[in-house]
Amino acid sequence: MDATDAVFRALADSSRRELLDRLHADNGQSLGQLCERLAMSRQAVSKHLGILEEANLVATVKRGREKLHYLNPVPIHEIGERWIGKFERSRLQALSDMKKALETGEG
């Protein structure tokens, strides 16, 4: 599966988005900590974290016997830049063209 497909597939689930929200609020949690505050079985949380990790939306670090989970926003940035950046460039080009036309009287 393409890396971008994996990101969209991972994000297309409200439970997984909730897990990302939890990590956004408090980054670096263990599986146990994440389960405490969720109405999901430990098994379900673990499965969702696996899908998020596969999509590189969650990155982990081992600390002693614990595995800590972090929200990794880099793939979302990459998706953003792929399309949003393009829109920004064309807006800036349009503004710059308008400025040129108005200031020089040519259009």
Add this chain to the structure above:
Amino acid sequence: MSKPSFLYVTFIRSSADKVWSALTSPELTVKTWFGTHQETDWKAGSPWRLVLPDGRVADAGEIVEIDRPRRLVLKWRNEFKPELKAEGWSRCTIEIEPVTDNAVKLTVTHQLDGEGTKFIAAVSGGWPRILSNVKSLLETGEPVFTEK
């Protein structure tokens, strides 16, 4: 050991040497790291400074560990914003691991030695853009974000 404040990971279709250069060589950090360059002799124990395009020192510290092109640990403190400098020293770890013949995993963690949140908020705004720039520069030849 306190836990990292954040952990950023990106996979880049490139070599460890090239990723290392994109994060350390002045010709490339001008493109990937908001126009800055670093001043250091890249030896463990040596001073390290991140210098802005106008010559001001943004951050300063020390090379704690260096294992080119795999691992760099920096002791790091902001130098020009008093509220950030007041939070004291942080530790930044950059790791580059080959994952396949033509791809590497780049991991950046940053943690504050003491208490505080402003410094971490400031650097966590920058790292995803720097990582995206390194990936984009090495995979397509162009960085994405050039302004801070």
